[in-house]
Amino acid sequence: MRIAFFGGTFDPPHCGHLKIAQAATQRLHLDRVLFAPVGHQPLKLHGSSASFEDRMAMVKLAIAPFPAFEASELDAPLPGRRPNYTIDTLLRLKASLHPHDDLFCLIGADSFLTLKDWQRAAELIFVCNFIVAARPGFTLDQMDRALPCNIQRQTILQQSKELIRFCLRNPQGKQTELNLLPDIHEEISATAIRAAIAAGQPTSPLLPQSVLAYIYQRGLYQS
Numbered sequence: 752m753r754i755a756f757f758g759g760t761f762d763p764p765h766c767g768h769l770k771i772a773q774a775a776t777q778r779l780h781l782d783r784v785l786f787a788p789v790g791h792q793p794l795k796l797h798g799s800s801a802s803f804e805d806r807m808a809m810v811k812l813a814i815a816p817f818p819a820f821e822a823s824e825l826d827a828p829l830p831g832r833r834p835n836y837t838i839d840t841l842l843r844l845k846a847s848l849h850p851h852d853d854l855f856c857l858i859g860a861d862s863f864l865t866l867k868d869w870q871r872a873a874e875l876i877f878v879c880n881f882i883v884a885a886r887p888g889f890t891l892d893q894m895d896r897a898l899p900c901n902i903q904r905q906t907i908l909q910q911s912k913e914l915i916r917f918c919l920r921n922p923q924g925k926q927t928e929l930n931l932l933p934d935i936h937e938e939i940s941a942t943a944i945r946a947a948i949a950a951g952q953p954t955s956p957l958l959p960q961s962v963l964a965y966i967y968q969r970g971l972y973q974s
């Protein structure tokens with residue numbers, strides 16, 4: 752099985768998340784994508800607006816039409832509001848899989864650019880192969896600068912309009928693969944959606960209808 756972990760705040764989940772997960776599924780031949788709302792994201796100091804339970808409920812509604820997508824509790828809040836570190840979650844997930852399964856971590860380019868700040872980043876990048884969805888303005892130079900601890904981009908393994916596969920290597924010779932989805936340019940962000948809802952502006956092309964209905968029913972993001 753080819754499985755991707757897709758972590759995020761999902762506050763709320765939006766059509767940008769669904770589009771990158773669909774593109775990754777189709778281009779990397781994924782069997783399952785695990786949408787895992789995070790309990791406490793270490794790099795988002797002010798936390799999330801909606802509770803973990805609401806974010807999980809919205810994720811379930813958003814992915815309902817997609818059989819390959821699953822909501823996952825893997826990154827649920829930890830006791831004592833401890834931060835959820837992606838490396839711990841991925842190592843736990845990897846240990847639960849069959850040795851022949853291929854694990855990927857799907858992230859957006861903006862998150863990838865903060866990689867150096869992630870817990871044990873130089874180790875994390877070798878836990879599984881990464882899939883990075885471009886965001887408007889993202890360049891390969893930025894990607895190179897975001898690589899931690901002398902890890903360097905090496906050979907291009909495959910290149911097309913839809914997928915660039917790179918080999919990454921550290922000074923000790925350890926290798927991993929980075930799969931870039933270069934043509935994704937979704938202008939959608941949860942921050943903009945929360946602001947639009949608070950201002951009473953329309954959001955319908957950006958959010959699945961079921962998620963929007965849930966937001967209004969629960970009174971989320973209204974102020």
Ligand code: ATP
Nearest residue numbers: 758759760761767858859862884937939940941942
């Ligand atoms: P916020 O605006 O609150 O920071 P967000 O819209 O970036 O939220 P997250 O839940 O933080 O959404 O994102 C989860 C993952 O999805 C992250 O890796 C993020 O980079 C990626 N992502 C979100 N929106 C897009 C998008 N429009 N294009 C590409 N990647 C995206």
